[in-house]
Each structure stands twice: as C-alpha cells, then as structure tokens.
Amino acid sequence: MAELSVQSEVNKQTKYINFEKVSKRMSFRIFLNNAVKILFFLSTMFGFVVLLFLLYRIFADGLGWISIDFLTNKLSTLPERAGIFGAIVGTIWLMVIVGPLTMLLGIGTAIYLEEYAKKGKVHSFIQTNITNLAGVPSIVFGLLGLTIFVRMFGFGPSIIAGGMTMSLLVLPIVVVAAQEAIRSVPQHLREASYGMGATKWQTIKNIVLPASIAGILTGVILALSRAIGETAPLVALGIPALIIPIPGGVMDNFTVLPMQIYYWTIDSVLVDEYAQMAAATIIVLLIILFLMNSIAIIIRNKFQNRF
Template identity: 70%
Template sequence: MKYVDTAQVQKKMNTRLLTNKIAKSLFFLSTLFGLIVLVVLIFRVISQGIAWINLDFLTGKLSNNPERAGIMGAILGTLWLMVVVAPVTMLIGVGTAIYLECYAKKSRFHSFIQTNISNLAGVPSIVFGILGLTVFVRTMELGNVVLAGGLTMALLVLPIVVVASQEAIRSVPSQLSEASYGMGATKWQTIKNIILPAALPGILTGAILSLSRAIGETAPLVVIGIPALLIPFPGSLMDRFTILPMQIYYWTIDSALVAEYANLAAATIVVLLVVLFVLNSVAIIIRNKFQQRY
C-alpha cells in the first residue's frame, strides 16, 4: 500500500486555495477599476452637459454661436445611417452565415473564407473608410452622402453579424433539423422554419452589437469626407449628412478655442448614450420575445 503524505497534500491544497484567492482578488480589483472609471466618466459627462440639453438644443440647427447650436441634423443623420446599415448587414450577414453553415462543403476554400471573415472583425476601422472612399465615393461616384456612409459602415460591422449568426446557427440542436428532414422537409424549409427561428435570439444579439459599433464609429466617415458642420437636415439616402460622433469629435477640437464647445460635446455624448440605450433596449426586447416564443 502506497503511503500518502497528508501534510504534503494539505500544503498543496493551501497553496491552491491561496492562489485562487489572489486570482479572485485581482479579477475583482480589475472589474472594480473599470467600473470606477466608467462611473467617473459618465458623471463628468452628465454633470457638464445636462444643463445644455433642452428642446432648442435637440431640435435646432448647427450654429457658430454655442448658445444657439443644435444637433437635430446629427440625430437625423445617425438615424438615416442606421436605415442603410441595419438591412444591409442583416440580409448579407445572415445570408452568408446560412450559406457557410448549411450549404458550403467543408474544404480548404471554406476554411480560407472562414478565417478571413474572423480576421476582418479585427481590422482597424479606418481601413474600411479607405475602402469606402475608393469604392463608393470615387468608383461609384456616390459622394459623401447617406448611402455611401451607410454602405461603408455596413462593411465595417458585417463580420460581427456573420460570426454571431454562425454561432447562433451552430447552437441549434442537430436533432431538430434531423427530425425536419425525417418528416420530408427540404433543406430550405428546414432552415426557414426550424433553424432560423431557433437561432434568431443569437442573430439579433450580433445585430445589436454591430449597430452599436456603427453608431459610435467616426474614423471611416472622416476618411470618406462626411462634414461635421452641416446646416441642412438630411431627407433622403442621397443627401449629405453628419452624425452624432462626428459632431462630438469636432466640438471637442473646437473646445480648445471656445470653452463652451466642451459643454456642447458633453451634451451630445449624453444624447448619443440615450440613443444607444433606446436602440439596444428595443432590440433586446425583440430578442427576448423571440427567445421565449421559440
């Protein structure tokens, strides 16, 4: 019978418990630090900009006078941008995920495509701005309008939707599709009636993340020449536009000359956070509704 040194075993257990406590404390402190920075940032922005938010600020046009400046044009531009980004990313992204998961044969070419889609999610956003400038603004001669900006931002967030949709489709139990085939359904009927409804919550989660990133990005739009100081309100896909992050960026720069612009930038950040919260809340409600249904 092999002799077991209980003292040695106890020592190893104490070492593991100590290591676990140290790791737990480090992770807790890291989380706490991030939360503290977030709370300080939000408090600073709200305290600096809340006094500037009123009906005139939300519905007015841009002005050289900080006291009369408004952001209605940037709000409408942001919403028009989402009108392009949302359907393009959903249709192309979900369609790509369905093809790769349900139709494409596993091969080296499939692995090559899959690897590149995953890598595209980490490409700097300014690269997509250069692509949008080359393809949509110059080659297609659209100019710096809503359609060009929306297509550029759709390219930026498309990999997120594709990857999230693939993961959602993979999470659907194979027994469901096999039962559908066993009852005589075709592949498309199985995808439409079984796989997509079951994967919809995960797909909507990817859409939420992609739209949130698209609303907050500025680098691609700066590259394609989207103006910050735009007086007319956009009314169609072929109108010039600006968005809330662009307005925040340029007002932050102008605050070095006129201090009031820093307050305008903080107020615009508050509005942008509210817009993000509302859009995400609506999407989460829709996701939860479908999740309970299926």
C-alpha cells in the same frame, strides 16, 4: 521484531512527510485562488469606477445644455444657438441603411457557410478571412469606402456611402454571431423536418432561423451598437460637421452625432462651451443607443420565449 518496529516508524514518518507536503500544497493553492479572485475583483472595480467617473463628468458637464432648442436647432457657430437636429437625423438615416443591409448580407452569408457550403479548403479560407476582418482597424474600412463608394461609384460623402461603409465594418460581427447561433440548433430538428418532407430551404426558414433568431439578434445588436459610435471611417469618407441642410434622402450629405462630438471636442480648445456641448451630445447618443438596444432585446426575448 526490531526490524518491523523500525519499518513501522519509517512508514509513520513517510506518511507525516507526505501529509505535510499535501498540506503545504493545499495552502498554497488556496492562497493563489484567493489572490487571483482579489485581482479579478480589483480589475472589475477599476473598470467600473472609471466608467462611473466618465458618466459623472459627462452628465455634470452636459446635462445643463440639453433642452428642446438644443435638440431641434441646426448647427451654428454660436454655442447658444447651436443644435444637433441635423446630426440626429443623419444618425437615424445611417442606421436605416446599416441595419437592413447588414442583416441581409450577414445572415445570408452565415446561412450559406453553415447550411450550403461544402467543408473544405475554400470554406476554411473564407471562414478565416471573415474572422480576421473583425479585428481590422475601422480606419481601413473608411479608406475602402472612400475608394469604392465615394470615388469609384461617385456617391460622394453621402448617406448611402456612409451606410455601406459602416455595413462592411460590422458585417463580420453579424456573420460570426449568426453562424454560432445556427450551429447551436440541434441536428435532430433538421432531420425531423426532412422526415416530414420539407425541403432544405423550408427547413432553414421554418426551423433553423426561428430557433436561432435570439443569437442572431444578439450579434445584430452588438453590430449596430458599434456602428452608431464609430467616427474614424466617417472621417476618412470626408463626412463634414459643418452647417449643412437637414438630409432628406440617401444621396444627401450628412453628419452624425459621433462626428459632431469629435469636432466639438477638438474646437473646445478655442471655445470652452464646445466641451459642454460635446458632453450633451454624448448623452443624447447614449439615450439613442439605449433605446435601440432595448427594442432589439425586447424583440430577441420575444422570439426566444417562443422558440
């Protein structure tokens, strides 16, 4: 009886010790969870506050410069007469080249890699390089465009050279996004199409692409958003921000809003008004970017609701 009493007391002590250890672990995990949650919240708030501060400075400095004259005048060395009409037209021309070219090459590459290419070392090599290209600095694409499109093909610092260079820059984004969207299409939809007698291309055109269009357009939106705000590749191409004629074709010289912002920011050391004009140009660029994204999102949601 004495031995049983001692054993019972030991078991109670062991249970108490185990419960105390479990309680300490649970308390530590709860504390760690709360600490990490607070850290993530502070990180989010830091980025949000910085964004609000930047937007406040931009709108406070540039809102007073936005007017019809500023939007319709050509570039000038006199701040009171300077406008950004040429830069707006150049930006639109650039997107006219980048948008269709990037979608055609990017979606076509994704379809080939997902639907036609055989899985193997060659496929893995191409896939790895496409993924790595997404992390290459943009200035490298600018040097590539300078070598091939400006000098080898003789396009010069024209719209076609800038559009092709920007298409190469954002192409990996579209390819990767399109591949993920195509992979997400259930296999039984393809098999049902084949069972009805459809060919592979008919299945891709009528089943796969409509079902994946929402994800594909998401990648296109991200790609165009990056292309419209890039400056480094255009600097490498030698795109000017001087007083030049309004571009009327793809072979004309041009400038874009990011380039104008870049040069006015540099020249603000000499002329104080240039800093305010750069802020006003940023506002216009944000509005154009917002309109482009809104249209693309509306189109994406329309196809998403249909399919």
